Amino acid sequence: MKFSTGIFDELSMLIKKVSKERDVINLSIGSPDLPPHPKIIEVLAKEVQDFQNYGYTLNPGLEELREGLIAWYQKKYGVNLKIDETLVLLGSQEGLAHLPLSFLNPGDLVLVPNPGYPIYEAAAKLAGAKIYYYPLLEENNYRLDIEKIPYDILRTAKIIFLNYPNNPLTAMANYEFFEKLVFYAKKYGFILVNDLAYGELTFDETRSISLLEIPEAIDVAVEFYSVSKSFNLAGIRVGFAAGNQKVISALTILKSNIDYGVFKPLQKAALEAFKLREVIIPDLVKTYEKRRNVLIKTLSEYGWQVKPPLATMFVWAQLPDGIKDSRKFSLDLLTNAGVAVTPGIGFGDLGEGYVRIALVADEDKLAEAGKRIGEYLQYRRVV
Numbered sequence: 001m002k003f004s005t006g007i008f009d010e011l012s013m014l015i016k017k018v019s020k021e022r023d024v025i026n027l028s029i030g031s032p033d034l035p036p037h038p039k040i041i042e043v044l045a046k047e048v049q050d051f052q053n054y055g056y057t058l059n060p061g062l063e064e065l066r067e068g069l070i071a072w073y074q075k076k077y078g079v080n081l082k083i084d085e086t087l088v089l090l091g092s093q094e095g096l097a098h099l100p101l102s103f104l105n106p107g108d109l110v111l112v113p114n115p116g117y118p119i120y121e122a123a124a125k126l127a128g129a130k131i132y133y134y135p136l137l138e139e140n141n142y143r144l145d146i147e148k149i150p151y152d153i154l155r156t157a158k159i160i161f162l163n164y165p166n167n168p169l170t171a172m173a174n175y176e177f178f179e180k181l182v183f184y185a186k187k188y189g190f191i192l193v194n195d196l197a198y199g200e201l202t203f204d205e206t207r208s209i210s211l212l213e214i215p216e217a218i219d220v221a222v223e224f225y226s227v228s229k230s231f232n233l234a235g236i237r238v239g240f241a242a243g244n245q246k247v248i249s250a251l252t253i254l255k256s257n258i259d260y261g262v263f264k265p266l267q268k269a270a271l272e273a274f275k276l277r278e279v280i281i282p283d284l285v286k287t288y289e290k291r292r293n294v295l296i297k298t299l300s301e302y303g304w305q306v307k308p309p310l311a312t313m314f315v316w317a318q319l320p321d322g323i324k325d326s327r328k329f330s331l332d333l334l335t336n337a338g339v340a341v342t343p344g345i346g347f348g349d350l351g352e353g354y355v356r357i358a359l360v361a362d363e364d365k366l367a368e369a370g371k372r373i374g375e376y377l378q379y380r381r382v383v
């Protein structure tokens, strides 16, 4: 089978089954549980009433929304984009999925991270590309060590997928790291693609960096952003691509053969989200910080020491000594303790030995989840 959702399907089927018998705390998917800001819903409700909003919107998306994205990049990262360097997507996943198809030929080489969010591999497969899985190792702060990639791979690579802040590893990039990648991309002529879905979700006063902050990155890079996580709007399916004009144009042309753009009220709602950014983001970040702290503290009280993440809405937890098989651990934990977490192996073989816990429940529920996990570990005598 060319595409597989193997372990994720197995887990969701078991969640359904176990839910019939007991309450399950589902921390397995990164779908925000918090409501959107009421003003966003207000805009959506108003725009839906206007019959003029029911036509095709067409690619590359509403200019005012793309201007909203440009203003966001300017304010947050000091990056100045032109309007033709931006594109509205049906969620960032859609754009990531179609990107290689938009300018690669079958057999071209794409580099994807291991462990990594599964869409990069799927996107390469959709385009009939060859895949080189590059390792993300803790000893390198989970950053691609480009100097370790063989010359023949660098020479023939067309795209390198990056994801900082990273899901599932929660790692962040820094300036020197991105600067080096831009240097290599220019030298060897490949395109860097950074998935910035978690750009706003950084904790303890840290700040994410955009790949486009690097001088001349615009010659070799595109970035993907989304309102899903920053504004609790995952269901409205609005995302963005920004960066190199030729790449954006290729993706726009491909998309024009596939879709007719995002429903206008949804684009207006996304624009309202950008306008409310200063109101929404600080509170959201605090909420996730508190949730993270509760979970980490509870687990540590049971003897499981887990590193607190500096970004994203996930905890990437190395399994306690004596447990190696993340798939078996996740399925057993769900069956015996009613807590669903994602096995690290689902993100690639280098994810084995870890689980990803999504902070998508309130503090009380996370404390309860931590307690159930802790008691399960005690019962198994591994803590």
Ligand SMILES: Cc1ncc(COP(=O)(O)O)c(C=O)c1O
Residues within 6 Å of the ligand: 030, 090, 091, 092, 093, 094, 117, 163, 166, 167, 195, 197, 225, 226, 227, 228, 234, 237, 238, 239
């Ligand atoms: C790293 C990463 N990229 C992209 C996405 C997809 O986001 P969107 O809702 O914008 O399609 C997700 C969703 O979980 C994600 O974790």
